[in-house]
Amino acid sequence: MAVTSMDGVLTTLAAQAKSLQSPRMMPAPQQENSAGSFSTILTSSLNNISQLQAEGKQQAASLLMGSSEVGLNDVMVSLQKSSVALNLGVQVRNKLVSAYQEIMNMAV
Numbered sequence: 001m002a003v004t005s006m007d008g009v010l011t012t013l014a015a016q017a018k019s020l021q022s023p024r025m026m027p028a029p030q031q032e033n034s035a036g037s038f039s040t041i042l043t044s045s046l047n048n049i050s051q052l053q054a055e056g057k058q059q060a061a062s063l064l065m066g067s068s069e070v071g072l073n074d075v076m077v078s079l080q081k082s083s084v085a086l087n088l089g090v091q092v093r094n095k096l097v098s099a100y101q102e103i104m105n106m107a108v
Contacts, residue, residue: 045089045092046089048085049082049085049086049089052078052081052082052085053082053085053086055078055082056075056078056079056081056082059074059075059078059079060075060078060079063075
């Protein structure tokens with residue numbers, strides 16, 4: 001799913017959640033959120049994963065071309081960083097999907 005479409009989905013879900021609030025419920029306290037919204041954090045995390053993968057590929061290509069600036073250990077560390085970041089992203093996505101399915105299965 002593209003990052004722009006993910007942002008649209010999150011915006012739609014937030015709007016639906018706001019419309020479902022009952023008048024009997026107490027309003028949530030307003031907090032200063034200097035870190036940004038959830039969709040902003042998610043987008044920056046996805047961009048970070050993409051950047052790590054691009055750096056790893058670029059270093060691997062430089063090593064294969066015979067560049068003396070890049071060592072094998074640097075390439076391996078870079079590729080491992082991108083692999084770990086991707087695995088973390090997949091696990092976060094799995095948790096989000098699981099939480100979404102659990103919320104959708106709740107009785108209203």
